[in-house]
Amino acid sequence: ERATMIIDKDFRIGEVDPRLYGSFIEHLGRAVYGGIYEPEHPEADEQGFRTDVLELIRGLQVPIVRYPGGNFVSGYDWKDGIGPKDQRKKRLELAWRTVEPNQVGLNEFADWARKANTEVMWAVNLGTHGVEEARSIVEYSNHASGTYWSDLRIEHGYEKPHAIKTWCLGNEMDGPWQIGHKTAEEYGRLALESAKVMKWVDPSIELVACGSSSRAMKTFPDWEATVLDHTYEHVDYLSLHQYFSNRNGDTPTFLARSLEMDDFIHTVIATCDYVKAKKRSKKKMYLSFDEWNVWYHSNDADKKIAPWQVAPPQLEDVYNHEDALVVGCLLISLLKRADRVKMACLAQLVNVIAPIMTANGGPAWRQTIFYPYLHASLFGRGQALVPLIRSPKYDTKEITDVPYLEAVAVHNEERGEVTVFAVNRDLERTLPLQVDLRSFGGCRLIEHIVLEHDDLKAVNTQAEPDRVKPHTNGGAIVSDSAVEARLAKASWNVIRLK
Numbered sequence: 001e002r003a004t005m006i007i008d009k010d011f012r013i014g015e016v017d018p019r020l021y022g023s024f025i026e027h028l029g030r031a032v033y034g035g036i037y038e039p040e041h042p043e044a045d046e047q048g049f050r051t052d053v054l055e056l057i058r059g060l061q062v063p064i065v066r067y068p069g070g071n072f073v074s075g076y077d078w079k080d081g082i083g084p085k086d087q088r089k090k091r092l093e094l095a096w097r098t099v100e101p102n103q104v105g106l107n108e109f110a111d112w113a114r115k116a117n118t119e120v121m122w123a124v125n126l127g128t129h130g131v132e133e134a135r136s137i138v139e140y141s142n143h144a145s146g147t148y149w150s151d152l153r154i155e156h157g158y159e160k161p162h163a164i165k166t167w168c169l170g171n172e173m174d175g176p177w178q179i180g181h182k183t184a185e186e187y188g189r190l191a192l193e194s195a196k197v198m199k200w201v202d203p204s205i206e207l208v209a210c211g212s213s214s215r216a217m218k219t220f221p222d223w224e225a226t227v228l229d230h231t232y233e234h235v236d237y238l239s240l241h242q243y244f245s246n247r248n249g250d251t252p253t254f255l256a257r258s259l260e261m262d263d264f265i266h267t268v269i270a271t272c273d274y275v276k277a278k279k280r281s282k283k284k285m286y287l288s289f290d291e292w293n294v295w296y297h298s299n300d301a302d303k304k305i306a307p308w309q310v311a312p313p314q315l316e317d318v319y320n321h322e323d324a325l326v327v328g329c330l331l332i333s334l335l336k337r338a339d340r341v342k343m344a345c346l347a348q349l350v351n352v353i354a355p356i357m358t359a360n361g362g363p364a365w366r367q368t369i370f371y372p373y374l375h376a377s378l379f380g381r382g383q384a385l386v387p388l389i390r391s392p393k394y395d396t397k398e399i400t401d402v403p404y405l406e407a408v409a410v411h412n413e414e415r416g417e418v419t420v421f422a423v424n425r426d427l428e429r430t431l432p433l434q435v436d437l438r439s440f441g442g443c444r445l446i447e448h449i450v451l452e453h454d455d456l457k458a459v460n461t462q463a464e465p466d467r468v469k470p471h472t473n474g475g476a477i478v479s480d481s482a483v484e485a486r487l488a489k490a491s492w493n494v495i496r497l498k
């Protein structure tokens, strides 16, 4: 049985905001210390940033990086991370039970972001901090000069404001594990009051309110409705977070989990639109899916890590081939709602549940999930197109009617290119695919990239960094009006046309 897909220039979902390919660096494990920053490393620059890691990140064209957390931010005093480094305090870090040396903070991270060709998405602490700290950090970062906070930044060596545009109002405030966890009412009020003063300091900024920390939360989706009831006219985005796992070793179900992501996004949009209707508002709320990934491989190892160390190897998931397929499906889910999901952050970027791994003092390498993220970031910019798909389906105990084909296309008018991203979820068989090109008739094939592996559990390691990597021998054939491709079993495919 084959799958078919129809694409057309005029069947538009919406413009892909480049920030859909954002990522995340938290003061957690070896993300910062040993990841992006390691002054003793042979490839460190004059500020202590690893240039090998910077190069990999620049290659990914990451548009925005969320920072400094995560759970970390809810106990973080941003003032600990500014001023002379030798005077910075070491702190007990309660979210991840480590010691935070504060050698990287706001100014260093802004420098790093410039070097990485990316923007900063700053999360403010709404766990132990409140309105006053939320306004002062915007003033320190974004106000030109002539006030206590802006002049302090200048005194610290940063004449020009950082002009951070995107700010998260806290992190996962619905979660009981969060430092300073709040009810939806408490958070909604605090987020509103913080939003007001932050925008009074700098009206050009954009704000993200916390949605649920996963769709499994008991308070989902009432949390969203209540929080938006307070904040609707004052924030620009609502956040979503979701991680996926294959703890039971049920790969067909694992590969189908992106259907749950589709459903999650759909429900959050419906909730936003319900509040919009209730308020008779003209404003459309957009979504920021600012934490998403596969996360489970490191769970047991993390339980054995002794507390109160600096930068222990926490959350170091080693990703296999099937994880890359899931990440591919999740990217397709985001693209299918590019009309409403304007930002998203692959959580995270280096060492901590990340596409890039490093050894302290040693090399950096690409995990399996690096590749679908890279391809989507490089080739998934433009207009997302409605994927009209017919595909054979399968059922698992938990999820039924799962199409073997997961796919979407993106049309880049500037480059005159259209790219089909497709996953074959079938673990046993090749899936023949025909793409009806309609208004793209006459295109030629640039390349058909494939990520495939006989072993679903194959991983990339320091010793064998290229065990799983893509090739360009996909063999798609383009005729005047259609693409004929044979999608290898359990594969991620990028069919690029011009």
Ligand code: AHR
Pocket (backbone or CB within 6 Å): 026, 069, 070, 071, 072, 171, 172, 213, 291, 347, 348
């Ligand atoms: O990304 C790891 C953690 O997952 C983040 O700190 C938190 O926000 C989420 O629970």
